[in-house]
Amino acid sequence: MRVQEASRSHPPIARLLTATLLAGVTLAPLVSSAGQAPPSSLEAERSGKVLLSHVAKRITECTASSKDGKLVCSANRESVDPATSVMLEPVPDGSVSRKDRREARTLTLPKEGKANVTLGVGTWEVAWPGRVERDRFYVAEGDEFAIELRTEVGACKKVKNECRLKTDQTKLEVKIPARCRR
Helix, strand or coil: CHHHHHHHHCHHHHHHHHHHHHHHHHHHHHHHCCCCCCCHHHCCCCEEEEEEEEEEEEEEEEEEEEECCEEEEEEEEEECCCCEEEEEEEECCCCCCCCCCCCCEEEEECCCCEEEEEEECEEEEEECCCCCCCEEEEECCCCEEEEEEEEEEEEEEEECCEEEEEEEEEEEEEECCCCCEC
């Protein structure tokens, strides 16, 4: 009889405990993921594709000629191994609305001098060892474009009435389509 009296005297507490336990079990999965981003498999990754290519030439000879009474230097070039490395770095800007998950990528271009890379939407920067300037470009969703890297080793310089080969100069260029340049 005491058990019946106890359960009759505390039914609101029993109901409260039952409700609390039920709520805890039901909401536990929601609490554990609170404040976290949804799983990556549920996110649509917005990206574009970029083809990077590298052409490398070396000036082997300079030839002098005259045009309209002025000295003109012409260079003879030969192809050299185009293998190189570049770093593509994301640039934070207002175009990325959610937390920016883009990460810097180091690419080693092989002897063929070409590599395809998929990059997240937003502004990127090309960092190329030996080149002081950093060129920026924008990748739009579903975009596909090419960036061409060019190396020229050597230069032809006019010295008085002759052309001289300067082997200590290297020119590095980055060509990005005008619509993608930032």
